[in-house]
Amino acid sequence: MGTRMSSSFLTTEALTVGHGREPLLRELKLELASGKLVALLGVNGIGKSTLLRTLAGLQVPLSGRVLAEGSDLHRMSPMDRARTVSVVLSGRPAAGLVDVRTLVGLGRQPWTGVFGKLTSADQERIEAAMDITGISALQHRQVQELSDGELQKVMIARAVAQETPLLFLDEPTAFLDVANRVKLLELLRTLAGEQGRTILFSTHDLQLALEVSDGLWLIDHERSVWQGAPAEALSNGLLERTFAREGLRFDPLTRSFHIAR
DSSP: OOOOOSSEEEEEEEEEEEETTEEEEEEEOOEEETTOEEEEEOOTTSSHHHHHHHHTTSSOOSEEEEEETTEEGGGSOHHHHHTTEEEEOSSOOOOOSOBHHHHHHGGGGGGSTTTTOOOHHHHHHHHHHHHHTTOGGGTTSBGGGSOHHHHHHHHHHHHHHHTOSEEEEESTTTTOOHHHHHHHHHHHHHHHHTTOOEEEEEOSOHHHHHHHOSEEEEEOTTSOEEEEOHHHHHHTTHHHHHHHTTTEEEETTTTEEEEOO
């Protein structure tokens, strides 16, 4: 099971996730420590997105519970849940005919009250979210005009503006070039380390995940989830064994993966 994380903000009790009545991952006992950046790794189709969606309250677990500071996430009101967890999913959202600033401003909805009126404090938070994600220059652009990479950063800015203690991201680097992948993960480290947010992100970018993450959740071929520090996963050979079936070979000297020949 690897090293247990302390000061857990989110935990699960006997959590089983899946689609319909078909379980993908069973009886999970997971811990996500406060103010930490954790990478969720595993091969394609193993259940990463399903697990993320369940932890975020977007999908009902087949059994078990997800607890945020002791409160059952799936029993929270929609408003309380929106003040607890923000989510950035893969794929383009159906944003409609809105500009970037308006879309980022939607992140403030859980805090604006019945009439949804943005205060000057809300506007400041929107500005700060666009600034920290580097999209201020895009704020007057129409969302449908954006590239996939630009839109991904806008969706992250909306989640930042939402100001939740929990942030989940499904493949956030998928549409970004190498330079912007590095910038994004540096941003996530800042949000965790300096703002105290608890962040879980799934990724196929193994090398970057190892370099920036405080911890790893690794779904193996038996569909159990190992939790621990990147150094531990490197030293015990778990990463190498997990991805060997994908045709990858791990080089411990360079801490990188290569195509096995």
